[in-house]
Amino acid sequence: MSGDPIRFLIVxxxxENLLALDALLRRDGLEIHHASSAPEALELMLVHDYALAFLDVHMPETNGYELAELMRGAERTRRIPIIFVTAAERDDTRRFRGYEAGAVDYIFKPIDPLVLKSKAEVFFRIGQQAxxxxxxxxxxxxxxxxxxxxIARLKAHADNSPLAYVEIDSALTILAWSAGAERMFGRSAEAVAGRHASDIAWMTPEGLDVLRAWLRPxxxxxxxxxxxxxxxxxxGANIHCEIYGSVLRDPITGKLSLSLQxxxxxxxxRSEKVRTLLIGELHHRIKNTLxxxxxxxxxxxxxxxxxxxFEQSFGGRLQALSRAHAILSDATWSSTQLDQLVHDQFQAGTLDPERVHLRGPRVELSPENTLRMALSLHELGTNAAKYGALSAPAGEVLISWRRLGDGLELQWEERGGPPVTPPRRVGFGSTLIRSGAGADPDAISVDWRPAGVIWTIRLSDGVTHVDAAPTPARAPTTQQAQDDGFDGCRILVVEDEPLIAFDLSTELEEAGAEIxxxxxxxxxxxxxxxxEAIDLAVLDGNLCGKPVDPVAIALSRRNIPFCFVSGYGRAHLPQDFPDTPVVEKPFRPEVLFSVLRALRNGAQANRTPETV
Structure with missing residues (x-):
């Protein structure tokens, strides 16, 4: 082994002969072993490596010649140099026998120390070199x-990396092509190795020009x-790439190569383009909404x-627009089912679900049609409650729709109300109803029949027809407002927008509550x-960027009823309170009062779970 000392063996x-030779050969860096017989010598040679062996010719049982022949017969010992040591007279016959047995030299007794050391020095140096x-x-x-x-690590990294690794020389010949490059460009390493980069249709000519410019000699x-x-x-589809290149120079030949990641x-x-489009669309929609x-x-x-x-009309219209925005947000501004818009009017209290009948196939409306239709349904419902069929105890409304080519025809028919006469002037409410069909004024028609008005709204586009049969479900009846106020009711308002907090507290105080x-x-x-002593609480869904969950938990532990007044949908409010009512912003005071009365009176099942 490379770390072992140089060893000589004396047999x-x-x-006395062993000690004498040992004394003559002793030097730094040399380890000398002794053996008094052939078996002992063979045993040592099986364990250690020797640079030289001194064998006495005349030994009992197995002499030096026989030991040399045994050494030449084994793979491990056949290459050990042998010098015979003998006291016999110089005899060519003996010498030839020794050389035949594998000896490299003879030393005759009495031993000349200079001769011994000079010969041993040769093999010591050979041992050092070995x-x-x-x-x-x-x-x-x-x-x-x-x-x-x-190399294996680099190859594994290159093959498993999402990066494609390619190496080319100064002539743009492909030298290396990783598994990542195979996946990205759809060409195997065997198919491209040694080929010119312009022959394999993996980079546009403009891209190859970039690589040539990097390989400047x-x-x-x-x-x-x-x-x-x-x-x-x-x-053959276009791939937009970020490419990182390192120019390498061969230290011997001076030739350049280019390593590409x-x-x-x-x-x-694509995401950046979509984001840009979405931001532009968001700006457009915000400005349109404002x-x-x-x-x-x-x-x-x-x-x-x-x-x-003004407050009642404007608040109702703003609430209708807000609720339509909430529906679209839940659907990621893709589309909305028409019957969902009607059910939303049930939830808002604009329509009485017990007096409204729905009939029609399942259809979905585009975002633009959703916003316009929400305002139209709100105005139709408000007018019916004030002047039309829903203002009379036996009145009812039939809302039906049918497919009209690729579009839709919706009909609002009132029955059982007071006699109808055409209005003397067209109010803003009628304008909002007519906006439900977009910019086409001929898509809206109205029949002022004495038995009940019939509005017809036609949509030519922005309508998706779904094959499933309609399943209009009754929405839960909204809690009707009661005459009793909130005299003596202690209410906590949790809201981080000062104007909204002021508006909330003012409305509640005017209703008799103590803030x-x-x-x-x-x-x-x-x-x-x-x-503090609190009877009810009104919570925003988020306070200065922090969730309101700890406040909801604290109120729940004290069994204090509360509701959320928030612009967030249910999915973004505290998840431990799925049954807590939500009043959406912008809020209508009568809706908020109705929810708070239900909480105060225990009429609505809104018990929140204890949180440990």
């Missing part, structure tokens, strides 16, 4: 092992580059006789919710 049956070569061999093996392991320092280029996928960012680019609110406010104010009438506190943060709300 002689006379102990040891150094073994050490270098072991070092090279270790280096090769580390190299192979590093005048570059003194191996530079690193990055660029975005277009490549070609297995089916390529990342497919096509999906990210413009609609502005128009509704102006026109409602223009045709209202008092601020009270215990207005809390804008979770910590302030907890300080009140845990210790």
């Amino acid at each position: 002689d049956d006379i102990a 040891r150094d070569l073994e050490r270098q061999r072991d070092e090279l093996r270790a280096i090769a092992s580390h190299r192979d392991l590093a 005048e570059a003194d320092v191996p530079p690193r580059y990055a660029a975005e280029v277009n490549a070609l996928g297995p089916d 390529i990342l497919d960012v096509s999906e990210r680019h 413009a609609n609110v502005q128009a509704i406010a102006r026109q409602t104010l223009r045709q209202s006789d008092s601020l009270t009438a 215990v506190a207005i809390a804008a943060t979770v910590s302030d709300a907890l300080a009140v919710a845990k210790f």
